[in-house]
Amino acid sequence: MQYNQRLWSYAVGMDLDAVRTFVAAADAGRFQDAAAELAITQQAVSKRIAALERHLGVRLFTRTPRGVRPTIDGQAFLPHARELLRVAERAGASLRTGSRPLRVDVIASRGAGSGLMRGFHRAHPEIDLDVVWLLGIDTAVAAIRSGEIDASFRAVAAPGRPLPEDIEAVRVLDEPLQLLTGPAHALAGARSVSLAELAGHRIWMPGLVPGTEWAAYYDDLVAEFGLTIEATGPNFGSDALLDTIADTPALATFMGEQTLPRLPLGTAPAVRTAGHGLRRIPVTDPTPVYPHSLLWHRDNPHPALSSLRAYLATTSAGHDATGTWTPGWVIPR
Structure with a gap:
């Protein structure tokens, strides 16, 4: 029989009240x-069933002296009708306030945004979280506006790319950059290094993607302080970057203070590859800080979003502190 295929071809646009009545x-x-169960009139039941039969093109009930019983087509449709109602209930439940996880984009699993979300999760273990990683602020803003995510950690707003009016943003963390070197680098023994002293040294950052907000940040840093940042070669991830920096005396890289791996200053930490001997060296005069902001949609009703914003307000400190540098396009505190 072809009724099963025909019934499902009509499922799109089907009146769920009529299905529920059936x-x-x-x-x-x-x-x-x-009618008594649904708190409607018997006439309304008859009209809904008749409308559903017209929609499906089959008779669903046979009348008997004691009431009604499903026809053979009605019996075939009944389990599918129950499933339609279950799916509709699950779909509705997923949208009810507080019933779905808070979805937040943190750019990278080892970045400061991820660390902030781990702290939030420890402070609020009762809140379900989905953490995602999106590339570029345009992708993140589109995901916020479509409802795919609830919030994103970004540096905003890059030159000529203002945020849409329905997107809110607040600066939540200024993360100092530090220089990461191998043990044989000329600056490996320094207790600190000024931006002026970095002129002429090769700073390798293969993760810089043109058009992203972090690429715009480093473009301004290079232009203002005359640094040499190289983004050549494929980006094989942080472990490969650490291997190269550790083994190449001519190369160094920038890494945020709260970005993994969390290396003690001037020491050789225990990281994936034994014997790295990597050094983290504070950068000064001024200290470049990467400004992390939280973005969200103005009309987002997720109750956990306000909890996240309140938590971040308690961890924020030191925006635009004396002796630090950020690009002029960064949103103020």
Whole structure:
């Protein structure tokens, strides 16, 4: 029989109230009892069933002296009708306030945004979280506006790319940059290094993607302080970057103070590859800080979003501190 394929071809746009009425009548065996269960009139039950039969192109019930019973087509449709109602219930439940996880974009699993979310999770273990990683602020803003995510950690707003009016943003963390070197680098023994002293040294950052906000940040840093930042070669991830920096005396890289791996200053930490001997060296005069902001949609009703914002307000400190540098396009505190 072809009714199964035909019934499902009509499922899109089907009146769920009519489907619910059909299931109630099939279970009760009488339109009158179905009407009482649904708190509608018996005439309304008859109209809904008739409309559903027209939509599907089949008869669903046979009348009997004691009420109604499903026809062979009605019996075939009944389990699918129950599934339609279950799917509709699950879909509705997923959208109810507080019933779905808070979805937040943190750019990278080892970045400061990820660390902030780990702290939030420890402070609020009762809140379900989904953490995602999106590339570029345009992608993140589009995901916020479509409802794919609830919030994102970004540096905003890059030159000529203002945020849409429906996107809110607040600066939550200024993360100092530090210089990461191998043990044989000329600056490996320094207790600190000024930006002026870095002129002429090769700073390798293969993760810089043109068009991203972090690429705009480093473009301004290079232009203002005359640094040499190289983004050549494929980006094989942080472990490969550490291997190269550790083994190449001519190369160094920038890494945020709260970005993994968390290396003690001037020491050889225990990282994936034994014997790295990597050094983290504070950068001064001024200290470049990477400004992390939280973005969200103005009309987002997720209750956990306000909890996240309140938590971040307690951890924020030191914006635009004396002796630090950020690009002029960064949003103020």
